[in-house]
Amino acid sequence: GEVRMAGPGEFTARGYLNGRMDLAQAEAVNEIIVSSNRIQLAAAQRLLSGRLGEALTRNRSQLFDCLSLIEAGLDFSEETIEFISRDDAVGRLSQIKTELEQLLGASVSYEAVIDLPSVGVAGAPNAGKSLLVNRLLGKKRSIVSRYRKTTRDILTSQLSLEQNKCVLFDCAGLISNAENIIEKLAQQAAIEALGHSDVVVFCVDLSKANEKLAEDIAIRRLTGKKNLLAVGTKSDLLEPALIENRITELGRE
Ligand SMILES: Nc1nc2c(ncn2[C@@H]2O[C@H](COP(=O)(O)OP(=O)(O)OP(=O)(O)O)[C@@H](O)[C@H]2O)c(=O)[nH]1
Ligand SMILES: [Mg+2]
Structure with missing residues (x-):
């Protein structure tokens, strides 16, 4: 026999093809691999546990039940027996609709955690x-120089921390x-990004000099932020x- 290395995702593909996992679970394997923080990992593990697949299977069979009752009613429309009343069908269908909407709603919050948390660095020029x-x-x-107002554009990078990643x-x-206009545009960009x-x-x-502290306090208001970490x-x-002195003064505001 011939021996070779398994290709990427091959075991998962075989698992799916042999009916050992559903498509949502196969997707979850990939989500686990690419997850970049603990929240994403937890969401992917929930997906892998098969709860989404179970919910969908249940909904699907409820839909089929409802459909066969309606079809039976159409086939035997001459008979007096009623397979499913209009109200009953509407009730069952709206129940399924609510469950599917809930599933969709939960998937939106999963999407939201795919975006990494962002950290903006603010302060006076220089x-x-x-x-x-x-x-x-x-x-x-970023370019560092001894001149004020060196940075103008928003410079984004991904920062890897011990447990998580963030956008810096x-x-x-x-x-x-x-x-001038360039400064004005740079300010707008900075305030929008920080927001x-x-x-x-x-x-x-x-x-x-200590007198400059007022400037920092005014600038701090410009950020309009609550989650602020003074450095x-x-x-x-x-x-x-x-040092101790300056930090205390800043903490007062
Ligand atoms: N001694 C010392 N110098 C520093 C320190 N941090 C920055 N500098 C110097 O301060 C100057 C300004 O640094 P930048 O990082 O360019 O400042 P900035 O806040 O990005 O400035 P703008 O982009 O113009 O708003 C440079 O000459 C740096 O080398 C520090 O901790 N110690
Ligand atoms: Mg700069």
């Missing part, structure tokens, strides 16, 4: 957002007054005792 993003990703994704994006530093992100990491340059940057440039 706060050190791009450098932080690059360090987290372990590569030079860098954007222009927020300012209260845009000076759609699940969490905002808010960078504050700790080495800035102090450039702490290497100031005394450890002062």
Whole structure:
């Protein structure tokens, strides 16, 4: 006999073809492989357990029962016996319809978790957002420079964490007054992207003069976010005792 390696998905395909699993379960095997967080994995495992297939089989047989009763009624329309009343048929069909709608409704929430959670990095220009993003990703994704307003576009990357993955994006530093059209567009893009992100990491340059704190507070309002994680940057440039001080002041707002 000849021995060869199984192709990708071959065991699953054989399982399906031999009636050992239904199509939803075969699909679940793939969902488990490509899942990128624990929520997706749990959803795929539910699918694999065959509950979707069972529900569909039940609905299908209920539909067939109803159909055969209606057909019998048509075939023997001359007789006095009634196989199924109009009300009974409507009742059974709407019950099946409700169950199918519930299944569909649940599948929408499954779709929703396919999108990874997103984390936006916000802060004043030059706060050190791009450098932080690059360090987290372990590569030079964004341009870092000593000049303010370096980043203008939204730069999106996938970040792998220990258990999960998320989408991380860098954007222009927020300012209260845009000076020209490009700045204005960059601000709009940043605010829109931050508005759609699940969490905002808010960078504050700790080495800035204390008077600049008001600017950070104003910018923080621009993000319009509740899920905000304040991060102090450039702490290497100031005394450890002062760091504590700045963080406390920021936490007050
Ligand atoms: N010493 C020190 N310098 C930093 C740190 N983080 C950033 N910088 C420097 O600060 C400057 C601005 O950094 P960026 O990451 O470009 O800042 P940004 O917030 O992306 O700026 P914009 O894109 O213009 O809004 C660069 O010269 C960085 O090297 C830090 O933790 N320590
Ligand atoms: Mg930048």
